[in-house]
Amino acid sequence: MSSVGTSVSVSCDDPQSEAEIRAQAFTAEEARAAGCEPIVWDDDDPDRSPGADSDFEDDAGAGSGDGAGVVIDTQAMDEPSYLPRVPDAAVAARVGRAWDRIERWLGAHAxxxxxxxxxxxxxxxxxxxxxxxxxxxxxxxxxxxLRHDGADGNLGEGFPLPPSYGLLGLAEIDYINWGRCQDLVLEGVRENADPEHGTWHGTLMPVGSDSHGAELFVEPRSGRVGESPSGGSLRYDGPMGWPSYVAMLEELARSLESGAALRDWYPTVTSGCELRWADEPAESLPGGCAGGARPSPSPTPTVAPTPEKLSPAQARASGCLPGRRAPVVRVPDPAVTARVATVWRRIERWLARKAPVTYKTLTPPARPLDIAKAEAAMGLRFPDDLRASLLRHDGSGEWGFGPAPFYDLMSAKDTRAGWKMLCDFLLGGPEEMVGTWWDGHLIPFADAHDGGYLFIDTRTGKTGEYYNESGLTFEGDDVWPSYLALLKATARSLETGRPIRGWRPTVKKGELDWKSTRNPR
Structure with a gap:
């Protein structure tokens, strides 16, 4: 796989899978009509050598025959200048007044x-x-x-737009759009490339993003603000739909000043003097949060990062800043697939007979492309046992089947979103968090919905546990030699009724539940 310009080049280890992806993906014309760059397949231009550029062919020997080649006027190739335009004065004044009010409130309370x-x-x-x-x-x-290029922080930790969209900067328009366009073009569903009722369009301008893969965007033709939920259709009439971006800023300022709801959410302030949005109005705001004049509109010299923060090299070493890459569909080892399938048949048989409600939570297989997209976004290669398991069941849905005592198996998309959320927090924290609180080389595969995950360490293949208050655990009851070993132990416990490391399977009203044998009730 490679990239040429802003286009994406895709190849797969499996020719059949590549053929299926190519058959469903947008053509170059369809991709451009959707406002996106087309996919460049490896054999689209077999005569093109890597790095070749037809605009700079060697003309040596042409014309005079003296072999002098091409003389390039470097002065003519200087960086072009760009003349800024002036936005409508009335609109700019409204934006300025809205930001004045927002900044004034933040200075007093957050x-x-x-x-x-x-x-x-x-x-x-x-x-x-x-x-x-x-x-x-x-x-x-x-x-x-021209007032603020977004905000520092991720997932709403910087300047949050309700309920938890992080305010994006200008450069992030392209970053978000690239990922959404790649999904759109590879999926190849024509009706999804509709800026009104589809799932995305390359002309949309993301202005906010959250940890679940949802975006807040501006539709440039009308200026409307809409929402794009992960895996869902575009909405202009949802909770954060607005007739214009400035209308949203003005209503945000009004909500802050009055304490009234902004649609469904109320402004509140954390003990750390940070703005957040809640379902209920705050009884009072914490004291001692005033101060700090807003940043000067004049750029100031860049301050070198403090030693406590991650350096660029440390951020890359953490595994949370993978290089941009195209998805590659891989086929798991047939022997591993057979072993995983055998274990799943045992689990499915037991659930169908003993816990039919939980059995119904098992989802259909993941699409190979969804797994490939997750791997590309995370810069990791899933172990074959996890890949084969996802190709059997793409997780189990919320509050569905999972390992003891209270985990649900995650889908490929949820794995990608969970990894991104944890990595975003890690990149914004001190260097001491790397390898102790989270690490980008880990793959979350089961969710406890209380801040906890089970993960696979791609460096060792072993499983472990993460909890948001204590970080990573690489030893103890949640550590198994592999994902398949955990799956086998779970099947054995279901079939025999014997505890799995202190947790015994029970069934209540058709649902599987795990009861502790250490503190029996």
Whole structure:
């Protein structure tokens, strides 16, 4: 796999899988019609050598025959200049007043969030973005970037838009759009490429993103704000649908000042003086959170990161900053697949007879492409036993089947989202968290819904446990030599009724439950 320009080149280890992906993916024309870059398949241009560029062919020997080659005027190749435009004065004034109100409230009640708002985007950068993309930002979004280029922090930890969208900067439009376009083009569902009722369109401009893979976006033709849930259809009439970006900012300012709900959510402030949104109004806001003038609109010199924070090299070593890559569909080892299938048949047989309610939570197989996308996003290769298991059941749904005592098996998409959430927190924390609180080389595969996960360490193949308050556990009852070993032990416990490391399977009203043998009730 490789990339040429902004296009994506895809190849698969399995020719049959590649043929299936190619058959369903958008053609180049369909991809461009969807506002996205097309897929470049490895054999689309067999005569093209890596790095070849037809715009700079060697003309040596042509014309005079003296072999002098091409003389390039380097002065003519200087970086072009970009002339900033001036957004509509009335719109810019509304944006400015809304941000004045927001910043004033943050300075009085949530100064930690105020300090996370980034400096403005340089006008030349905005002009270059519009020139590169051959389209204009809506004037209210343009004016907002000239005030703040998003906010530091991830998953709503910077400046949160309700309920937990993190405010994005200008460069992040392309980053989010690239991933959503890749999904759209590879899935190849034509009706999904509809900016009104589909799942995405390359012309949409993401302005917020959350930990579940959902985006808040601006539709540039109308200026409307809409929502794109992960795996769902676009919505303009949902809780965070707005007629314009500036209308959203104005209502946000009103909610902060009055304490009233912004649609379904109320502003509140944490003990760390950070803005959050809650289902119920706050009885009172914590004291001592005033202070810290908002960042100067004039750029200041970049301060070197403190030793406690992750350096770029440490961030890469953490496994949480993988290089951008295209998905590659892989077929698990047939022998491993056979062993996994045997264990699953035992589990399915027992659940169908003894716990039919839990049996119904087992999901259909994962699509190989969904697994490949998760691997590409995480920069990891799933072990064959996990891959084969996902190809049998793509998780078990929320509150479904899973290992003792209270875990649910996760789908490929949930695995990707959970990994991203934990990595985003890790990248924003001190270096001491790497390898103790989380590590990007780990694959979460079971969710406890209380801040806990079971994971596979891709470096050893062993399982372990994560909990948000204590971090990683690499020894103890939750450590198994492999995912398959855990699956086998679970099947054996179901069939025999014997405890699995202190937890005995029981059934209540058709649902599997695990009871502790150490503290019997």
């Amino acid at each position: 100064s930690a969030t105020l300090r996370k708002l980034r400096f403005p985007v340089e006008p030349e950068r905005v002009a270059r973005w519009e020139d590169d993309h051959d389209r204009r930002l809506p004037d209210d979004l343009y004016a907002s970037y």
